[in-house]
Amino acid sequence: MIIGSLKQIGRFSLETLSSMGRALRLLSFALIRRPDYRNIPLVIRQTYQLGVLSILIIVCSGFAIGAVLALQGYTQLVRVGSESALGLGVALVLVMEIGPVVSALLFAGRAGSAVTAEIGLMKATEQLASMEMMGVDPVRRIIAPRFWGGFVVLPLLALMFSVVGIWAGSLVAVDWLGVYSGSFWSVMEQGVDFFDHVMKGITKSIVFGFVVIWISVYQGYDSLPTSEGISTATTNTVVFSSVWILVLDFFLTLMMFEL
């Protein structure tokens, strides 16, 4: 029984190490074999597929979260007469924390899973193999454009999320709850520093974008060429991406505040 358990642990460790090795190999290929000038349209197409088509979900979620933050913040701050700081609170929470994290989670669910399923299906139907046999490198033609497209769009989506969230916050706070608009915007302007706050949020979303799109392309490329294999890979993309986003968020925040 003990030997059996040890064997299972050993097998699991070897499989995990081997999977990590394959993921690193694919990443290095995607970085080395960047799309050349002929493949720029492919990157633009992926930017559209992964970014533009995600805008609706990002805008709706950003609006809802910004509005909720303003409502929640107002009910607490009004008790101590500090509702003028509401704009600052909403902006800091969105720009530094919720914007990058929630947009990355949404991106993993909408775009990451789509990338995994698409690549997995191409593998299962031998489209990647046929491309290889035509002398066309699937890493350069399929993987790299999705990798670079996804990597570029997430920081932009996160910024959009924060901007829409702040706007929704102002609608709730200023136009609905009657917070003085001058104090709402001026306190925010004084308190939010571009390098100290906005850049930290952008840095987070750059890291999240890199990790989510890496997981997505790897899960698709390494999936078993069966319907169950593609289903498992798609689930793995969402689960692994979500966990990594939250874990990395903790460590990035720790580093940024130099605690």
Add this chain to the structure above:
Amino acid sequence: MTRNSIVFDNVSYSFGKKEIFKKLSFEVPAGQTVGIMGPSGTGKTTLLRLMGGQIQPNNGTILVEGKDLKKIKRNELFELRKCLGMLFQSGALFSDLTVFENVAFPLKEHTSLSGEMIRYVVLIKLNSVGLRGAAHLLPRELSGGMQRRVALARAMALDPKLIMYDEPFTGLDPIALGVISNLIKDVGSVYECTNVIVSHDIEETARISDLLYVLSEGEIIGQGSPQALRNDDSPRLKQFLNGLPDGPVPFHYPAPEYMDSLIGGKNTKRIIIKRND
């Protein structure tokens, strides 16, 4: 001296614990149409994957157009593949591209031809497989046989030196079968292209091949011209060519005794079916 397009020298290949090929050696002469036949599960598709460098043998040497597939670098392998064509068993068409775009794909990737010239070439290739009128359709709008004909047009798009066909005659109606087999033969003779056909269709493959190899249990059990094979007295070869169930070539996948499987004998793994599965 005859130049060889493909040389297999003592090639062994295993998948997991199963040995697929045992020290396999054979040659495919340049410019000839070579048929490779054998029972199901004997590794014919695996053989094509070895020829295309998609998998590597455990032992032995494979030379394709003079290049040792084990020694060449990845970029050299991709360069070599530009002069190879392969028809996959499933067709493997790009599902998001139309029939026209599928055939145009290798031309766009590997040539500097103008758009108008690519259009001419694609229409010529599609016309040769009888699907010029389907150029605007997506692969999902075609039948399986038609998809394979498009895949054939795509494999021939660059007029490669060597074309490998994995079951090219499957799913074709009698008219398409005749046209496609003649097309394969003509491509070989007109463009001096080497054809390697992996197929179960003994009659059709023998009709257009200059040389046949018959594989069974990881080794070659017969080779020669179609006529020479028909005259061969080897019992294994006779059984395969005449489609007989009993003989030295096993029909069954390796398994314990039939009775043991049914009643769950000592060395058998009893399969239990739960009704709610």
